[in-house]
Amino acid sequence: MTPSDDTAVLSADGLTKHFPVRRGLADLLARRSRVVHAVDDVTLTLRRGRVTALVGESGSGKSTVARLLSQLYPRTSGEIRLHGSVSTVRGGRAFRAYARQVQMIFQDPFASLNPVHTIRYHLTRSLRIHGNGGRTKAELEAALHALLTRVHLTPPERYLDKFPHELSGGQRQRVAIARALGANPEVLLADEPVSMLDVSIRLGVLNLLRDLKERLHLAILYITHDIASARYFADETLVMYAGRMVEGGDSETVTQRPAHPYTRLLIESAPDPDTIQGSAREAAAHTPEDRGGGEPPSLIAPPAGCRFHPRCPAAMARCTAELPPRLTVGDADGHWAACWLYDPATVASSRAESRAESSRPGATRAAASRPAVGKVAS
Ligand SMILES: Nc1ncnc2c1ncn2[C@@H]1O[C@H](COP(=O)(O)OP(=O)(O)OP(=O)(O)O)[C@@H](O)[C@H]1O
Numbered sequence: 001m002t003p004s005d006d007t008a009v010l011s012a013d014g015l016t017k018h019f020p021v022r023r024g025l026a027d028l029l030a031r032r033s034r035v036v037h038a039v040d041d042v043t044l045t046l047r048r049g050r051v052t053a054l055v056g057e058s059g060s061g062k063s064t065v066a067r068l069l070s071q072l073y074p075r076t077s078g079e080i081r082l083h084g085s086v087s088t089v090r091g092g093r094a095f096r097a098y099a100r101q102v103q104m105i106f107q108d109p110f111a112s113l114n115p116v117h118t119i120r121y122h123l124t125r126s127l128r129i130h131g132n133g134g135r136t137k138a139e140l141e142a143a144l145h146a147l148l149t150r151v152h153l154t155p156p157e158r159y160l161d162k163f164p165h166e167l168s169g170g171q172r173q174r175v176a177i178a179r180a181l182g183a184n185p186e187v188l189l190a191d192e193p194v195s196m197l198d199v200s201i202r203l204g205v206l207n208l209l210r211d212l213k214e215r216l217h218l219a220i221l222y223i224t225h226d227i228a229s230a231r232y233f234a235d236e237t238l239v240m241y242a243g244r245m246v247e248g249g250d251s252e253t254v255t256q257r258p259a260h261p262y263t264r265l266l267i268e269s270a271p272d273p274d275t276i277q278g279s280a281r282e283a284a285a286h287t288p289e290d291r292g293g294g295e296p297p298s299l300i301a302p303p304a305g306c307r308f309h310p311r312c313p314a315a316m317a318r319c320t321a322e323l324p325p326r327l328t329v330g331d332a333d334g335h336w337a338a339c340w341l342y343d344p345a346t347v348a349s350s351r352a353e354s355r356a357e358s359s360r361p362g363a364t365r366a367a368a369s370r371p372a373v374g375k376v377a378s
């Protein structure tokens, strides 16, 4: 783990985004308006010098969270705090001041760079907009060189006057990162920054981001659907399912001892040789259907209770009606899951059951997959 002072830089509390659905004839006749529940009640904190991974399958709301945090979208409800102060900006000067501190990196570096402009143009613009271009030509040139050097595109003069199409995908993503650094930000929101790159160069870009975290003490949100890369790269991992956060904790714990049935499913479907043995054994005990097969739910009419319950092998009656809060899991500091399995009452009754089972003559199977602890998180 890297040294960091753990200061909260950017935090979100109860962040919610509902997109209105265009009304069809049936909606007009029924006088109803429907919304896509893209993000509901997301709470997270990004800390100085730390990477927080946000993991989830396609459509789970990851990019919407990033866009809300960067204030590109207005939110339906919830609060965003930058250094503890509530921040709501709608364009103009306030947005620019916010963007100076909170920058985004997108999935597709080709789409995010204008093909008719050189690297020099992109970086100069970023430096100038954010007041970091210096006062003289020489100062600007030095700032450009420093940016390219920081993203390991050296010697800088080899890249400055190239166009985006003259660079490789990895180099383009490094330019996009350099452009974000032109603002001298404190927070980087990286939305699947390596998923469009060749596998062979992904690690280089992730290592660069890690280097920036360590040297510039950036707070980084790393969005990915690859939970194995979260383990490698992130200090903390948060898991989203159908617009809601379902599990969080330090990356090692969440990936090695996943608590929420959805996180287990994610890990089982993205095998990583040294993570999976325990989960694989458990998975083998279930049929494919009860291992969480099926589709994510409609976000226009999401399931009541826990949104994962229609796919969950461990679903109980209350999961279909009551929304689980964040419940503490085990002894690992800060590990939580929004799952009724970790409700103290459920834990106590499953312990009593397994005691009764093991005291029966000839009983050999303890309920290995039962939750370890369950205490309501504060
Ligand atoms: N501008 C929009 N208008 C209406 N619905 C939207 C809009 N943007 C996103 N959505 C919907 O919100 C949900 C979450 O989308 P989002 O792009 O945040 O998911 P994601 O987790 O980033 O997915 P992916 O891994 O595919 O990038 C999806 O159902 C999507 O269709």
Ligand SMILES: [Mg+2]
Pocket (backbone or CB within 6 Å): 062, 063, 064, 191
């Ligand atoms: Mg996305």
